[in-house]
Amino acid sequence: MANNKKKKLTPTQQQYQELAKRHEPPRPLAKNFVRAFLVGGVICLLGQAIQEVFIRYFHFTEKTAGSPTQAVLILISVVLTAIGLYDRIAQWAGAGTAVPVTGFANSLASAAIEHKSEGYVLGVGGNMFKIAGPVIVFGVFAAFVIGLIKTLITMGG
Numbered sequence: 001m002a003n004n005k006k007k008k009l010t011p012t013q014q015q016y017q018e019l020a021k022r023h024e025p026p027r028p029l030a031k032n033f034v035r036a037f038l039v040g041g042v043i044c045l046l047g048q049a050i051q052e053v054f055i056r057y058f059h060f061t062e063k064t065a066g067s068p069t070q071a072v073l074i075l076i077s078v079v080l081t082a083i084g085l086y087d088r089i090a091q092w093a094g095a096g097t098a099v100p101v102t103g104f105a106n107s108l109a110s111a112a113i114e115h116k117s118e119g120y121v122l123g124v125g126g127n128m129f130k131i132a133g134p135v136i137v138f139g140v141f142a143a144f145v146i147g148l149i150k151t152l153i154t155m156g157g
Helices: 002-008 009-022 029-058 066-082 085-097 102-115 120-157
Strands: none
Touching: 002 029, 009 066, 029 066, 066 085, 066 102, 102 120
C-alpha cells in the first residue's frame, strides 16, 4: 500500500519523503507502552476502588455498583478536563487515557469547553453532541442488530 502511494509521488516528492524519514526522531515505543499501561491501569484501579467503596460502605451489590462507579469516573474525568489536567495526563500517557468511560467523557467535555464562547445551547450543547451523536447512534444500531440476531437464533433453535 505504501508503495502504491509512493508511485503517485513525483521524484522530488519521493526524495523529500525519504529525507524527512531520515531526520524523523525515533519513537520511544517501549516507553510509550509502559506509560499507557501504567496510566490505564491506574484509571482502572481507581474505578475498582470506587466500586469497592460503593459495595462496602453503601451496601451495593457487585451488579448494582457498576453504574454509580461509572458516574463517578465520568465526573472525575470531566472535572480534570475542565481544569486542564486530563489533557496533560493524556499527553504524557498517550493511549492509556483512552479507557472507554473516561476517554469518552473527556472528549465530550473538551468539545463543550472549546465552544463555550458560542453560548450554552448552540456552543456547548450542539458541539458536545457532535461527538456523542455518532457513538450513541452506532451503539443503538449495534444493540438492535445483536438483539435481532439473538431473537432469530432462539426462534430457530
